[in-house]
Amino acid sequence: MSDSLDAYLILAGLLFAIGTFxxxxxxxxxxxxxxxxxxxxGVNLAIIAFGAFIQELSADGxxxxxxxxxxxxxxxxxxxAIVIAIYRNRRTPLVDEYDAMRR
Amino acid sequence: xxxxxxxxxATLLVIGLAVGLPIALVVLGVLRWGDDVLFxxxxxxxxxxxxxxxxxxxxxxxxLAMIVCFGALxxxxxxxxxxxxxxxxxxxxxxxxxxxxxxxxxxxQTKDAPSxxxxxxxxxxxxxxxxxxxxxxxxxxxxxxxxxxGARIHTATDxxxxxxxxxxxxxxxxxxxxxxxxxxxxVFLAKRETGGPS
Numbered sequence: 001m002s003d004s005l006d007a008y009l010i011l012a013g014l015l016f017a018i019g020t021f022x023x024x025x026x027x028x029x030x031x032x033x034x035x036x037x038x039x040x041x042g043v044n045l046a047i048i049a050f051g052a053f054i055q056e057l058s059a060d061g062x063x064x065x066x067x068x069x070x071x072x073x074x075x076x077x078x079x080x081a082i083v084i085a086i087y088r089n090r091r092t093p094l095v096d097e098y099d100a101m102r103r
Numbered sequence: 104x105x106x107x108x109x110x111x112x113a114t115l116l117v118i119g120l121a122v123g124l125p126i127a128l129v130v131l132g133v134l135r136w137g138d139d140v141l142f143x144x145x146x147x148x149x150x151x152x153x154x155x156x157x158x159x160x161x162x163x164x165x166x167l168a169m170i171v172c173f174g175a176l177x178x179x180x181x182x183x184x185x186x187x188x189x190x191x192x193x194x195x196x197x198x199x200x201x202x203x204x205x206x207x208x209x210x211x212q213t214k215d216a217p218s219x220x221x222x223x224x225x226x227x228x229x230x231x232x233x234x235x236x237x238x239x240x241x242x243x244x245x246x247x248x249x250x251x252x253g254a255r256i257h258t259a260t261d262x263x264x265x266x267x268x269x270x271x272x273x274x275x276x277x278x279x280x281x282x283x284x285x286x287x288x289x290v291f292l293a294k295r296e297t298g299g300p301s
Binding site: 001002003005006007008009010011013014015016017018019020021022024025026027028029030031033034035037038041044045048049051052053054055056058059060061062063065066067069070071072073074075076077078080081082083084085087088091092093096 | 135138139141142143146154156165166179180182183185187188191195196199203207208210211220221228229232237245249252254255256259263265271275278279282284286288289290292295
């Protein structure tokens with residue numbers, strides 16, 4: 001099982017789908033950010049899997065995965081700062097109560 | 104008291120199933136002893152913890168389950184032959200991002216947050232969409248014949264470093280500038296304005 005590319009890719013797809021569900025279904029903004037992290041990790045696993053099984057992509061896959069991690073760290077920083085800034089104004093982390101532009 | 108016994112019993116049952124399933128598969132001849140069993144165990148832990156992240160009611164427990172999920176994923180990276188990425192996963196995700204998220208959770212906790220509704224009204228549709236997405240991905244992956252796929256190879260870290268600092272050095276520098284900009288932007292956004300509305 002650990003010797004087939006398909007197993008890794010299906011695992012990555014499962015993790016991505018779990019992240020999709022969390023992003024669409026959760027009400028808390030930080031839960032949605034956590035789901036985005038899960039989706040990024042699923043993509044990273046797919047990249048690493050291609051790097052592990054294709055000779056020419058061996059080092060490139062790892063480099064791209066490290067870049068994705070750095071960008072994910074930047075995304076988490078800015079996203080959480082935005083959530084905290086909104087929380088300071090609205091006193092709630094629930095996204096369906098952010099309706100200032102709908103009223 | 105009976106409720107805590109029930110929780111302990113359910114936890115033991117889940118752990119027993121998680122350990123027993125790969126052993127049963129080895130006995131049946133589906134899995135081979137060694138890497139396969141480890142891969143299966145890590146995959147189980149990762150998917151289980153991921154499901155806990157998106158379904159649990161208490162958001163702090165969601166954050167802790169996310170740490171477990173990332174740790175299992177680091178194990179899968181090691182099995183896939185990318186030890187440097189596994190180390191970076193532990194350092195960056197478990198050490199930095201999870202702690203950042205836990206801090207943000209604790210800063211935005213309200214008293215009634217865990218008891219109020221966790222899911223939006225669209226959660227049923229979201230579940231159906233996620234299941235359909237997973238099935239489509241699985242079908243596509245299993246029906247595609249990937250070109251140039253060989254045996255699983257181990258990524259040598261010195262080769263990786265050579266590639267990172269020669270071929271990808273521009274991307275590396277851009278990412279470092281991006282991180283600096285993100286940190287400054289995060290501080291600016293989260294800073295409390297003096298004299299502004301609270």
